[in-house]
Amino acid sequence: MKRMKSLSKGVMKGSLSLLVAATMFGAPVYADALPNGATIPALVQKTTSSVVAIIGRPSNDKTLSRADRYQFAHGTGVIVRNDGYILTNAHVVKNMRNLTIVTSDGKSYSGKTTHYDEESDLALVKIEASGLTPATFASSSDIRVGESVMAIGTPLSFALRNSVTSGIISGMERSVQSKYRLIQTDAAINPGNSGGALVNMKGEVIGINTMKYVEYGVDSLGFAIPVDTVQYVLDQFFKYGKVKRPTLGLELAESWEAVVGLPSSSGLEVTFVEPDSPAAKAGIKQGDKLLSINSDSVHSMVEYNEVLKKYLPEDKVNLTLQSGLDTRKVDLVLSEDKSGSVAVIQDSDGSYIDADQGKTMIGDSHFGWSMKYPTGLVKTNQSANGSMVTFADAKGGYAITIRIQEKQSPDMTPYGLMKKLDREDMVDTILEKRYVEGGPDSPSYAKLVGEMGNELYFQSRAFLKEDKVYYVTLMVNTSDSKNSAAQRNSIADVLDSFKLEYDAKNSSLKDITAYQDKNSVTTEYGVAFDLPQDWKAVGGDLDYVNKDGDQAVTIRVTSAVSGDTLASWAAREEKEFTDSYAEGYRETQGAKEVTVGGVTAMQNLYSWTMGDKWKQTYAYYIIKDKYKYELTWTYEKASGGETLEQHIADWTGTIHFPKDALNRSLSVIQDEADLIDPSRTITYTNNKYGYSLQLPERWYDGGNESAIDAATKTFSSMGANLSILADDRSSLEEVLNRTEQEYKKNLDNDANYKYTETDESMFDTDVKKFAVQYKSRNIPYTLHEYVFAKDGIVYTVRVRANEAVKTDKLWKQLNDAVQSMDFTVK
Known part of the structure; x- marks a missing residue:
């Protein structure tokens, strides 16, 4: 299978612009196939009374759809109980809100999703109604390949609800992008049929339509969820409220x-x-x-x-x-x-399919403005944070744009406001330009009216509120002079109604704000969470920092290993931390079991310092399905206090694992820690400068191959490094002189700076050793520097470690690496 498509209709704008003529029945149904002399119209009449149309607002693009009165999503449902329970596909209602259910007799009801199971692609919607006609379900053992069937649903347009097509069962037990077996049929199935009934010639439901093949050149290849799966899910819905x-x-x-x-x-x-x-x-x-x-x-x-x-x-x-x-x-x-348990959340603007019903005003609660809301006005564009929004009438005759410019001078004069309009808007002919003084109920503003070409009337107003300038701009198409005059007169009061206030108690005022005080993050690794609004991603979607750069959230995802446990993983991480810092420079709270996103997790709090400021990291370890998730929040220990603790608690409270967010192409992501042997060393060889040495494996990064034989090489661990400088142009005396002068200069600049200079015998030659223990920016460190000559090359070897990480093990590793240097490389 190259391409499959679910059959719910994604977006419908107005009525259909194109209808393609086709026969109602794609395949003949023979008279002897009908029981007891029944006719097809009688069967249709019997069955369609149990089929409903479902319409709602798509919730996947709230910035556009919230105020668009003509944008809908739709699908189909089947009545399963006379008290208002309706079966449909999960994908129909997953991203749909403000549900309206229309029965075959044309009655409309508000609906709510009560049960949802993404694994089977089935869901239940409840309406407040009684005396409905529930569908009759066939026995799965009676279904045969080749028998005639009818598909009933709402294809393409809501206006085509309860359309009927016919065909045969083409195949059984099909495995097509589904967890369970499907029925294959050649009955015509189109977008919007999702959740509709596939019925036999007895008027019994044998399946719920769910998807079709949409590859170019392929026709009459649709699929339905068979009745045995439907009954399995329904039974569990009503017994347990979910599928266990x-x-x-x-x-x-x-x-x-x-x-x-x-x-x-x-x-x-x-x-x-x-x-x-x-x-x-x-x-x-x-x-x-x-x-x-x-x-x-x-x-x-x-x-x-x-x-x-x-x-x-x-x-x-x-x-x-x-x-x-x-x-x-x-x-x-x-x-x-429990991995498939997903709670469907229906974000609703109210119980009406027209979310704007009863709304005579629009405004933004965050930016604090409001104005009249004319009938037919549609929001066509809005910026991510709501600082700019455009409305237009359905016929394209006029448009109104509100734009907010922040961080302006709060004491701007009328002259300054007028100059703002000059820079913001260009007109060919200026008809009016002035500053309008406001009254008790209306704000003052700068006004610019003009024409752009021969077909566009233009009016812009600029208002000042605190440190924000609000631009309200009207543009009217004047190509039809008769209509344009009427349009200008009818909407003049809209501009006059603009106010720099928002009354949250006014029920007729519709809030169109898009501003959020949180930054919702969804990664392709199947983990999602909310951060404060001012946090930004750095280097991809796994690292985030706040605006000051002193707090960070990091996500690390690797494959789980069979037999590993949360407790052992958390214990390994704690041991690595404690082994990395010296006593007095680190603290741990100790791993404890918590619940994050409905999943068991281990939490630990690490604190550490290099000698200056203390930092802390809350770490959460989670094994979900076949992946390990390590999520950390790092910050300076002294900052934030209870407020910061609440931020972290809020963050962990939003962590969840949306199943559809996981990239299906993800494979094995091996944890490098599983490959590292702390005792293993590798050989680094510098052929140009004639030396080699043994290094701990994790210190060496091959990096740029062209730099392998560089004159200066540095190998680093956290808070420590080993560097080698090879100089084939200077003499030993010159290098020693420069080095000694540098140490003396440091001593002259700071009386607390102390160093010792000794003669050593190493590498079969005389070596000058400089040793320092000092604080740089309140970070204490130890430095040993060795200067010597071999075969005409002067080497300067430095080992440096901050006292915070100068454990016996690390210091030994640094010195062992120096002692391992070999100069027999040819």
């Missing part, structure tokens, strides 16, 4: 044959075992193959998911596994899979 899915705690992979759709006799390979899961406790290992669950063989992921529909969490099952050449049986108790 069991899980083994495994990540599984299909064989090559199963992936391409060929029959397969192979089991499913275990690619990951979740820590502390039933599978982990049962001793299942990565690389094992799952052959069957109880008596049911599993050769594909769809088969696996279909089998699990038979069970609930806490049920006991017997697995047949293959490990190498051996086959074994394992008993385990299923746990609950």
Whole structure:
């Protein structure tokens, strides 16, 4: 399959501009296929009374759709209970708000999503109604390939609700971008049919339409969720309020044959075992193959998911596994899979499909302005923070733009405000230009009226409020002189109604603000959270800093390893931290178990200093599905106090794991810490300057290959470094003289600066050693510098470590690296 498309209609503007003529029935239905002499119109009449149209506002682009009266999304639903429960696709209502349900007799009801299951793509919507006609569902055992069917739904336009097409069942048990099996049909299915009924010639629902093939040149290839899956989900919705899915705690992979759709006799390979899961406790290992669950063989992921529909969490099952050449049986108790649990949040402007109903004014609560809201005015554009917004009438006759310019002089004079208009707006002919003094109920403003060419009337007003200038600009198309005069007269009071205030108690005032005091972050690694509005991303979507640069949030994502646990991972991280800092320069709170985003996590608080300011990091360790998430908030210890603690608590409270945010192309992201051996060293060789040495592996970054033989090389660890300078142009005496002068100069500048100078014997030659213990910017450090000559080259070798990280282990590593220098390189 190259391309599939869900069948809900994304956006509908007004009525259809183009209708394509087509026959109502794509395939003939023979009279002998109808039971008891029934006719097709009678069947349609019987069935459509159970099918409804669903319309709402798309919520995925709130900056545009909130005030657009003509932008809708729509789909279809099937009545399943006479008290107002309606079944539809989850993807229909996922990004829809202000739901309105229209029954076949033309009655409208406000609706609310009550149950939602993305795994099956099914959801329930509730309306306050009684005496509805619920659909009759067929028995799954009676469905046959080749039998005639009808598809009922709302294709393309809301005006086409309860359209009927016909065809046959083309295939059963199809596996097409779905967790479960689907029914294939050639009945014409189009955008907007999602959630509609696929019915047999008895008027029974056999499936819920969900998607179609949209590859170029392909026709009559649609899919529906079969009745057995529908009944499974409905039963759990009404029993538990959700679908309680069991899980083994495994990540599984299909064989090559199963992936391409060929029959397969192979089991499913275990690619990951979740820590502390039933599978982990049962001793299942990565690389094992799952052959069957109880008596049911599993050769594909769809088969696996279909089998699990038979069970609930806490049920006991017997697995047949293959490990190498051996086959074994394992008993385990299923746990609950909560990874697919998604709460659908319907952000509503009210209970009406027209969110502007009853609104006679518009305004912005953040920037503090309001004005009249004429009928037919549509918001066509708005900046991300709401500082600029444009409205136009539906016919394109006129447009009004409000723009706010911040951080202006609060004591700006009328002259300054007039000059602002001159710079902001260009007109060909000025008709009016003046400063208008306001009254008790109206603000003062600068005014500029003119014409642009022969077809555009222009009026702009500039208002001053505190440190902001508000520009209100009207543009009218004057090509139709008769209409333009009427337009100018009808909207003159709109400009006159503009006020530098916003009355939150006024129920007729619609708030169009787009300003947010938070910065919502969603990463492709399946983790999302909110940060304060002024935080910015740096270097991608995994690092964020505040405006002052003294606080940072970092996300680190790696693949989990079978058998690893949160506790052991957090313990490793704490040990690495404590091993990296000397006593007195670090503190830890100790790892403790918390809940983040509905997932068990480990939290630790690290504090450290290099000798000047203390910094702290709240670290959260989470294992979710097959990935490890380390999320940290770092800040200066002395800053913020309780306010900062609340910010961090607010941040962790917003962390969640939206399933649809995870990039489907993500594969293994190995944790480099799993590869590093702290005791391992590697050899660095500088062929040009004739030396080599042994370094801890993590110190060396190959980096730019052209710089491998550079005269100066530096190898760093946190708070410490080893540098080597090779000089083949100066004599030993010259280098020593420069070095001694530098130390003496430092001593002259600061009486607290102390150093010692000694003669050593190293590398089979005489070496001058300089040793310093000093504070630079209140950061104490130790420095040893060695100057010597070998084979005509003068080497200056420096080892430096801040006292905060100068552990016995680190200092030994630095000195061992120096002692390992070899000068036999040719």
